[in-house]
Amino acid sequence: MHELSVCQAMLAQVEAIAKREQASRVERIVVRIGPLSGVVPELLRQAFTIARAGSVAAEAELDTELQQVRIRCRQCGAECAASSNRMICCECGDFRTQLISGDELLLASVELIRE
Amino acid sequence: MCTVCGCGEGETKIEGHEHDHNHHHHHDGHGEHGHTHDYGQGPAHAHAPGLSQSRMVQIEQDILSKNNQYAGANRRYFEQLGILALNLVSSPGSGKTTLLTRTISDLMANYAISVIEGDQQTANDAQRIRATGANALQINTGKGCHLDGHMVGHALETLKPEQGSLLFIENVGNLVCPAAFDLGEAHKVAILSVTEGEDKPVKYPDMFHAADLMLLNKIDLLPHLDFDVERCIDYAQRINPRIKVLQVSATTGEGMEAWYQWIVASRQMALAGNPAVPA
Numbered sequence: 001m002h003e004l005s006v007c008q009a010m011l012a013q014v015e016a017i018a019k020r021e022q023a024s025r026v027e028r029i030v031v032r033i034g035p036l037s038g039v040v041p042e043l044l045r046q047a048f049t050i051a052r053a054g055s056v057a058a059e060a061e062l063d064t065e066l067q068q069v070r071i072r073c074r075q076c077g078a079e080c081a082a083s084s085n086r087m088i089c090c091e092c093g094d095f096r097t098q099l100i101s102g103d104e105l106l107l108a109s110v111e112l113i114r115e
Numbered sequence: 116m117c118t119v120c121g122c123g124e125g126e127t128k129i130e131g132h133e134h135d136h137n138h139h140h141h142h143d144g145h146g147e148h149g150h151t152h153d154y155g156q157g158p159a160h161a162h163a164p165g166l167s168q169s170r171m172v173q174i175e176q177d178i179l180s181k182n183n184q185y186a187g188a189n190r191r192y193f194e195q196l197g198i199l200a201l202n203l204v205s206s207p208g209s210g211k212t213t214l215l216t217r218t219i220s221d222l223m224a225n226y227a228i229s230v231i232e233g234d235q236q237t238a239n240d241a242q243r244i245r246a247t248g249a250n251a252l253q254i255n256t257g258k259g260c261h262l263d264g265h266m267v268g269h270a271l272e273t274l275k276p277e278q279g280s281l282l283f284i285e286n287v288g289n290l291v292c293p294a295a296f297d298l299g300e301a302h303k304v305a306i307l308s309v310t311e312g313e314d315k316p317v318k319y320p321d322m323f324h325a326a327d328l329m330l331l332n333k334i335d336l337l338p339h340l341d342f343d344v345e346r347c348i349d350y351a352q353r354i355n356p357r358i359k360v361l362q363v364s365a366t367t368g369e370g371m372e373a374w375y376q377w378i379v380a381s382r383q384m385a386l387a388g389n390p391a392v393p394a
């Protein structure tokens with residue numbers, strides 16, 4: 001369960017941003033998770049309820065936006081959506097494809113409150 | 116908790132590493148180390164009392180950027196010294212340590228080799244490695260399910276792998292978590308044994324996507340099993356068309372020569388552009 005350490009890393013970034021922006025608390029955190037990122041959104045949300053305690057985001061909500069796996073075919077050039085365990089071209093069926101997105105783990109935005 | 120870098124190390128124990136509160140980090144480039152952010156308390160602090168403002172701040176930053184900085188520092192260290200670092204990942208029991216002990220015995224006449232062993236609790240694997248004569252350092256991650264770039268950075272301070280050497284990192288036995296944590300290695304090598312399901316690549320796509328090489332181990336047992344090798348390779352390539360697959364037996368030695376050739380070729384790549392280190 002490495003989602004807890006991922007959560008701690010995320011909260012450290014959020015704390016730094018809140019401090020820089022002189023916010024008193026954080027209302028919402030939006031993260032963008034690719035299916036190939038190694039992180040399970042549900043576990044991240046669970047870990048968040050533990051990790052947020054005592055932080056500037058103690059009352060924050062966590063939104064997890066699951067990204068699509070998108071690939072580009074090296075043979076025919078088609079771009080298509082794929083599933084993380086079947087990255088085959090949707091046009092020609094070739095397996096020689098390149099990942100365009102789907103392995104990201106991003107802190108996308110935070111909603112800050114300044115009182 | 117490491118007071119210098121502020122990292123939560125939890126229960127991590129690195130052999131020979133006194134994590135005292137005054138330690139110095141020698142590994143250069145640890146971006147965050149000793150860095151104090153200067154958030155000035157400017158006039159913007161004054162505001163109408165009772166008025167609370169809410170606003171969205173767009174960030175788009177990699178959550179694992181801190182780990183990636185440590186990993187990046189490790190990678191620069193490896194590049195400077197012409198060290199080939201490989202991160203070995205698998206489920207528990209796939210044969211990582213057995214594969215390493217044999218690899219070391221077969222290659223140590225030609226290359227200096229050191230090993231970082233990751234395990235939650237025991238130091239058994241580092242002892243098995245040391246029995247071959249290679250340098251090994253154990254990292255116990257406690258409840259942590261993966262090694263990270265920071266732990267490896269500290270391990271390097273103690274292990275001090277030599278110029279032009281091979282460094283193997285045996286990650287904690289787990290096909291999920293180590294996928295997300297770059298250690299600075301040149302390649303991740305996933306080990307899958309034929310006693311496991313041939314569909315493991317599709318069950319753990321993150322890991323097989325991140326690996327450059329898959330070693331299909333324990334092929335000596337194939338006659339007793341109905342493991343479909345072709346199918347397994349097909350699954351792995353569906354997830355990762357770049358992945359190279361080699362079939363080996365760490366106990367009989369079958370197929371190991373191809374693995375050694377892959378190591379030597381990868382080392383050449385690691386040394387390219389590093390004329391300071393003799394090949």
Ligand SMILES: Nc1nc2c(ncn2[C@@H]2O[C@H](COP(=O)(O)OP(=O)(O)O)[C@@H](O)[C@H]2O)c(=O)[nH]1
Pocket residue numbers: 205206207208209210211212213214288332333334335336363364365366367
């Ligand atoms: N038959 C067979 N057994 C193996 C092979 N490689 C490892 N083993 C056995 O698998 C078990 C686990 O091996 P180990 O190296 O400790 O796995 P690790 O947990 O991945 O480090 C041990 O009993 C090994 O002897 C192999 O190629 N063939």
Ligand SMILES: [Mg+2]
Pocket residue numbers: 211212213240285
């Ligand atoms: Mg082992």
Ligand SMILES: [Zn+2]
Pocket residue numbers: 073074075076077078089090091092093094
């Ligand atoms: Zn195509």
Ligand SMILES: [Zn+2]
Pocket residue numbers: 117119120122
């Ligand atoms: Zn430290």
